[in-house]
Amino acid sequence: MNSRMNLLLLLLPLCFGIASSAAIAPDTPSFTASELDDIETTAVLLLKNWSTHPSFDSPAITTEGSAGSSVPLKKTAVPEAFAQSTMCLDGSPFYFYIREGDPTKVALFLQGGGLCIERKDCEHRATTSQGSSEDWEEELYEENNILSQDPSNPLRNYTHVFMRYCSGDTWTGTNTLESGPGRFSLYFSGHNQVAAALSHLQTSLDFGSSPDSHFFLSGASAGGIGTNNNCDFVASTLGPLVSVKCSPQAGLFFPSNTTALWQSRMGISSLTTNQIASIYLSRMFAASLDVSCAAAASRNGDPQSYCWEGSYLTPHISTPTLVAQNFWDQLQIDNILCLQDNLDRAKCTKEFLSDFKAHTVGQLTSLSASQPLGLFLPSCFTHTGNLCLFNNGGDEGPTVVGGTTYLDSVRAFVEEGELTSKVDECEGEGGDEEYVPCNQVCDMHCG
């Protein structure tokens, strides 16, 4: 019997394991050690090309300000009490980058940049500035997104916090010096770093102590995943005087009920890509999961780890949220779901693309009717490329959906508390819009 068959036989009982897990203690994943090993093997095969996507070079941050952006974000140490629980992957200290503005208003951005999947890429990451603070500059600028100093940025006068990504854990990890190091002898502290930032703001600015305080949380890609995962945590930590708003950019990993095209060839079709990724990653990171989502998972007899990923988590986010997401997330499609390497030259079919869009748009649209969820969904095939506030790189204007830009949507959200639902309705040639992007501008050089 070949190893694929073995895997199939091992995973079959898993379906039943999940179905009957309702009675198991809520925080215990209902998997045996050998089932977890098989999930790990699959997850690594499935996700490995996600760790090294070329769009993770973060062109958005620079060390030189342009004209009119003269005030840098300054490297700032974490509070002493958090020093032991917030290290970067390699154990070096974490730092915030802060630009002080209005002390009653804070905009915080979670940087993206892939994630740690397997030993090889995690260990490599720990030697770079995406896993170590060793070479972090004293000052930075981030001028095309929510921390831009452009006069038309509605968050222009907020206190700005740039969270540089060195945990590889999509901002969900909870490793501490006492509990860690974790997997591969590395530290996964992304969630703790968010907690440290809130504490720092509360202590140094007395943030959250006066009524009419505002907090805007956003992030792109891995930072978008982190935005979803930390949104309600931020709101509950900051307390009732602070109006919290969240906006994940390209953070929907994955659309509901996604199955990678080649998964069945591996003999694994009993779990979705969403579930495989969630189980493996949240275990590796010791992920802090949304409290109401985890409780709902227990009630449904699902592993709580399912809450790591966007389609399972989003229905449980109660803080007002503006989702910016393209119809076709190119990173997911090219590097994970239809990856040629994994598929022996098979193509990502029209059916697959049209299902992918239907799942992305369908779930978000239906949720926006029943919870405080705004949408900015362009008919584009790209990852984060067009999902930022300012186009600082090209001649073309910004991506427009239903007459509105993402900047317009953020402005209405920030200034009026209004959540708009913008879902592209452009027309493709010959009805191709079910699987062919039809927005006129899908690249704003957002990084």
Ligand SMILES: *[C@@H]1O[C@H](CO)[C@@H](O)[C@H](O)[C@H]1NC(C)=O
């Ligand atoms: C996927 O990753 C492998 C190495 O892990 C690499 O050889 C291959 O070129 C990658 N494929 C793509 C499409 O990036």
Ligand SMILES: *[C@@H]1O[C@H](CO)[C@@H](O)[C@H](O)[C@H]1NC(C)=O
């Ligand atoms: C920021 O503050 C300046 C100076 O007080 C003011 O002119 C401007 O309108 C403010 N911008 C926003 C977006 O609030």
Ligand SMILES: *[C@@H]1O[C@H](CO)[C@@H](O)[C@H](O)[C@H]1NC(C)=O
């Ligand atoms: C996912 O699939 C299950 C089973 O087919 C279905 O009950 C559920 O509604 C689907 N979820 C979404 C969000 O489409």
